[in-house]
Structures are given as C-alpha cells and as structure tokens.
Amino acid sequence: MSTTYDVIIVGAGIVGCACAHQCSQAGLKVLILDQGPVGGQSTGAGMGHIVTMDDSPDQLALTHYARRLWLELAEDLPAHVEFQRCGTLWVAADAEELDAVKRKVSVYQSAGSKAQVLDARTLHEEEPHLNPAMLGGLLIPEDAVLYPPNAARYLVDRARSFGAELRTGVAVRQIGDKGSVTLGDGSSVEAGLILNAAGCGAPALTPHVPVRPRKGHLVVTHRYPGFVRHQMIELGYLKSAHSVSSDSVAFNVQPRATGQILIGSSRQYGDDSQTIHHGLLSRMMAQACHYMPEIGALSVTRTWVGFRPATPDKRPLIGPSLVSDKVWLATGHEGLGIATSLATGRLVADMIVGRTPEIPIAPYSPARVTQENVVHE
Amino acid sequence: MSKHLTLSVNGRSLTVPEGTVLAVALAEAGVTQFRRSVKGQARGPLCGMGICFECSVTIDGKLHQRSCQTLCQEGMEVTTDE
Numbered sequence: 023m024s025t026t027y028d029v030i031i032v033g034a035g036i037v038g039c040a041c042a043h044q045c046s047q048a049g050l051k052v053l054i055l056d057q058g059p060v061g062g063q064s065t066g067a068g069m070g071h072i073v074t075m076d077d078s079p080d081q082l083a084l085t086h087y088a089r090r091l092w093l094e095l096a097e098d099l100p101a102h103v104e105f106q107r108c109g110t111l112w113v114a115a116d117a118e119e120l121d122a123v124k125r126k127v128s129v130y131q132s133a134g135s136k137a138q139v140l141d142a143r144t145l146h147e148e149e150p151h152l153n154p155a156m157l158g159g160l161l162i163p164e165d166a167v168l169y170p171p172n173a174a175r176y177l178v179d180r181a182r183s184f185g186a187e188l189r190t191g192v193a194v195r196q197i198g199d200k201g202s203v204t205l206g207d208g209s210s211v212e213a214g215l216i217l218n219a220a221g222c223g224a225p226a227l228t229p230h231v232p233v234r235p236r237k238g239h240l241v242v243t244h245r246y247p248g249f250v251r252h253q254m255i256e257l258g259y260l261k262s263a264h265s266v267s268s269d270s271v272a273f274n275v276q277p278r279a280t281g282q283i284l285i286g287s288s289r290q291y292g293d294d295s296q297t298i299h300h301g302l303l304s305r306m307m308a309q310a311c312h313y314m315p316e317i318g319a320l321s322v323t324r325t326w327v328g329f330r331p332a333t334p335d336k337r338p339l340i341g342p343s344l345v346s347d348k349v350w351l352a353t354g355h356e357g358l359g360i361a362t363s364l365a366t367g368r369l370v371a372d373m374i375v376g377r378t379p380e381i382p383i384a385p386y387s388p389a390r391v392t393q394e395n396v397v398h399e
Numbered sequence: 400m401s402k403h404l405t406l407s408v409n410g411r412s413l414t415v416p417e418g419t420v421l422a423v424a425l426a427e428a429g430v431t432q433f434r435r436s437v438k439g440q441a442r443g444p445l446c447g448m449g450i451c452f453e454c455s456v457t458i459d460g461k462l463h464q465r466s467c468q469t470l471c472q473e474g475m476e477v478t479t480d481e
Contacts, residue, residue: 244455244463245437280437321463323452 027053027187027213029374030203032194032227035065036170036360037352038219039177040367046184048371053211054178054186055203057193061174064221064359067328069240069276069284070173071253072166072361073110076129080337080385085358086133087381088365092166095364103172104279110165111140111149111252112259113273113313114158119257123160136163151249151314160257167253167276170360177363194220197227201348217350217370218343221331224353230344232391233354235329237290239303244321247281256313259287271306273313285310285317287357291332298325332356333391340366340386341373351388406475415471422447422454422466425479432480433466441480457481 029045031038034056042054056062072092074085092105099105114120123139130137140159146152148161178188193206202212218228225231259272274286288306293299303325311318333339333354343349352366369386372379384390402417408428415424422444425433432441434455444454449468457478458464466477 244452246462319461321455 027051029215030213031217033219034060035221036174036363039174040363041370042181042186043177044367044371046181046186048375052186054188055192056190061171065174066171070168070170070360082133083381088362091364104169107166109163109252111254112160112257114257120157199346219352222329233331236332237293239288241285241325243283245281250275250277250283271309273309330356339388343388404473408477419471421469
C-alpha cells in the first residue's frame with residue numbers, strides 16, 4: 023500500500039485528538055485510530071481540570087502555556103464541553119502549607135499567571151463549607167474545568183473539519199519502525215510518521231516507553247449547586263502526589279456545570295484491576311470529609327476508577343521515540359493529560375512542520391529516557 | 400385503628416396513616432413531578448426499590464432523598480420538582 027497519510031495517530035484520547043487537530047490544521051493529512059470510542063480510557067475517567075502546576079519549572083511552563091491555549095479556545099467551545107473558569111483554590115491546613123502559599127504565589131506570578139493569597143477569612147467567604155480550621159489558600163483564578171470526553175470529541179471534530187480521518191473500534195496490533203501500523207484484522211496502513219498517543223497503552227506498542235498506569239478513584243455526587251465554587255485541592259497534595267512508592271489520597275473536589283461535585287483523589291501503583299479498592303476509597307472520602315465535613319451527608323451517584331499514564335520524572339513524552347525517527351510519542355501526561363493536551367498538540371505539530379515552538383521542548387523529549395532510568399516492572 | 404400523621408408537601412398539609420411510604424403518599428396527593436432531570440424533564444418513581452433515584456425529593460432541606468425508601472414522619476417537610 024502506498025503512503026497516503028502524513029501522520030497516523032494511535033489513540034483518540036484527548037491528547038491524540040489535540041494532536042490530530044493541530045496537525046490537520048497545519049496542513050498534514052491525518053488518520054486517527056482507536057480501539058474504542060473517542061475519549062474512552064483515561065480521558066473519560068479523569069476530572070477535567072485545566073490546572074497550572076509548579077512542581078518544576080518545566081511543568082509550570084507546559085501547564086501555563088496549555089492553559090493559555092484553552093482560554094483562547096474557550097469562546098469556541100460548545101456548551102456541552104462545560105468549560106468553566108472557576109479557578110483553582112489550593113487549601114492550606116497548617117502553618118507549613120501557609121508558608122508554601124507565600125512562596126508559590128511569586129512563582130506563579132513570575133510565570134505570568136494571576137495568583138492571590140487568601141487569608142483565613144477570605145478563604146471561608148469564598149468556600150463557606152470548608153472546615154473552619156483551614157488557615158488560608160492560594161487562588162489561581164484563571165484555571166478552569168471542563169468535561170473531558172466532550173472536549174476530546176470537539177477537538178477530533180475540528181480535526182475532521184481540516185480533513186483528518188477518524189476510525190474508532192479499530193485496534194492497532196503493532197507499530198512498525200519504518201512508519202506503518204498493523205491493524206487487528208492484519209492489514210497495514212503506512213504514513214510518514216506514526217504518533218503513539220495511546221496513553222497507558224503506549225508501552226505495548228513502542229519499546230522503551232517508561233509509562234506505568236497509576237490508578238485513581240473518583241466519586242460524583244448528586245446536584246448541590248453552590249456547595250463547591252472552585253476546584254479545590256489540599257496543599258498537602260504536593261507531598262502526597264510526589265510519593266511514588268506508596269498509595270496516597272488527597273482532598274480534591276470540583277464543581278461541575280450541573281451542580282454535581284466530583285470528589286478525588288487517589289494514587290496507586292501496581293493495581294491494574296478495574297475494581298474499586300474500598301480501603302483506599304474510604305481513606306479518600308475521609309480526607310474529603312476532613313476538609314469539607316458536610317460532604318459526608320451528600321448523596322453519591324457513582325464511583326469509578328481510571329488510570330493515569332505516569333512517567334518516572336513526572337514529565338510527558340512528546341516527540342521522536344528512541345526506536346525510530348518515524349515513530350513519535352505523545353503520552354505519559356499522568357494526571358495532566360486534559361490540562362496539557364492542547365500544548366502537546368501544538369508542540370507536536372510545530373516539530374513536524376518545522377515551526378518554532380513557543381516553549382522549550384527538550385524537557386519533554388523521549389530522548390531523555392535512557393536505558394538506565396527506564397522503569398522495569 | 401391505625402394512627403395518622405401530618406406532613407407538609409410543597410407547603411400543603413397532608414395527613415396519611417402511619418407507616419405510609421413517602422412515594423405512595425406523594426402519588427396519592429397527586430404529585431407527578433417528583434424531581435427534574437439535569438435537562439429539566441419531569442421525573443417520578445420508576446423502580447420503587449431505591450435503585451433508580453428517580454423519585455428523589457427534598458426532605459427537611461436535604462436534597463436528593465429517595466421517597467420510595469422513606470416512611471412519612473410527623474412534621475416532615477417535603478419539596479418536590481427540584
């Protein structure tokens with residue numbers, strides 16, 4: 023078969039869809055494949071938090087750039103994407119976390135992001151249902167939330183309007199080094215470049231991809247409009263989410279456009295089952311009730327699990343893989359795949375067509391992953 | 400002879416025999432719209448056994464309470480169609 027596509031994207035999660043959008047808009051002929059529906063794996067399981075995070079300068083650069091792209095796109099998003107600029111409110115529970123707020127505010131501001139320190143009084147005015155013992159917070163007002171599967175669908179529809187082709191229900195069995203994919207029925211399709219955007223499924227298709235599934239639980243309540251006004255996260259999250267060795271939970275709640283409340287979060291390695299871990303779920307809900315005691319009286323409609331594609335150094339893998347210059351990666355975004363999808367799409371398209379990226383791309387290059395630091399399970 | 404008790408439904412007083420399930424009391428009182436879906440459509444009891452949540456009403460200020468799993472109580476204040 024002759025090469026008919028410039029790029030074949032494997033995976034129609036939000037990252038693959040964003041890459042399809044940007045590549046097709048840049049004039050490339052794109053085919054996007056997924057074994058399931060659009061946004062059916064990590065994308066559909068996630069919260070949909072457009073958050074800027076400052077764990078590292080590279081992470082801040084990527085999340086800040088991505089949020090700018092989301093804010094630019096916001097006006098075009100249809101109502102069912104449920105984009106709401108509710109802001110992120112990082113909650114300080116003790117003096118140490120309050121000190122961290124004072125350091126972090128200048129980090130955000132120096133990156134060009136609005137950031138505001140809230141004293142205890144302002145915090146409780148903003149979020150009246152928080153535990154009165156909470157000491158203060160850091161408000162990042164331009165952060166947002168959205169409904170991820172519909173956002174992915176919107177991006178892939180935009181890609182199709184630029185000529186991209188979408189095939190769902192099509193499994194990819196193998197990615198060839200010379201620029202081809204073998205499908206479940208044994209047929210193959212060629213392209214100038216294959217982009218592996220298969221999230222947690224990426225390592226099965228490309229060797230030396232240090233991505234491991236990191237399990238999480240989420241709970242969604244009935245509608246309680248106004249109970250939560252911002253996406254709120256405990257500052258202790260910065261400690262718990264960093265722990266790569268043990269299971270952890272953190273207070274993380276999000277107001278949905280419907281008035282429902284999403285409650286997270288948990289992080290767990292080494293459990294790839296789809297089943298709910300009730301011990302961890304209990305810890306997660308106890309943490310939520312510690313920060314917002316009235317949560318215990320709310321009615322829950324559904325609880326589920328999902329998997330974040332995590333890398334050892336907390337940065338995604340964006341660009342040519344180690345195996346071939348015809349096989350590229352866009353995966354490993356862990357819990358920031360929704361947030362940073364638009365930036366990933368833009369950087370991938372920039373690299374392919376030779377435009378100058380707006381932020382340095384080296385920190386996300388798969389080439390940083392040498393044999394020595396590849397995670398072996 | 401069974402005891403009776405009085406509750407309030409959307410501000411109106413309703414007297415029922417003790418032991419009456421709230422969903423039944425509401426239906427007897429002519430309530431057809433127990434709650435609204437997220438898109439504003441009317442909803443009422445479907446499964447009658449606490450699974451579907453379609454019969455949810457507000458009881459004493461608490462949202463989303465399943466009326467089919469609740470016995471009427473003296474002085475209970477019920478709001479429907481929310």
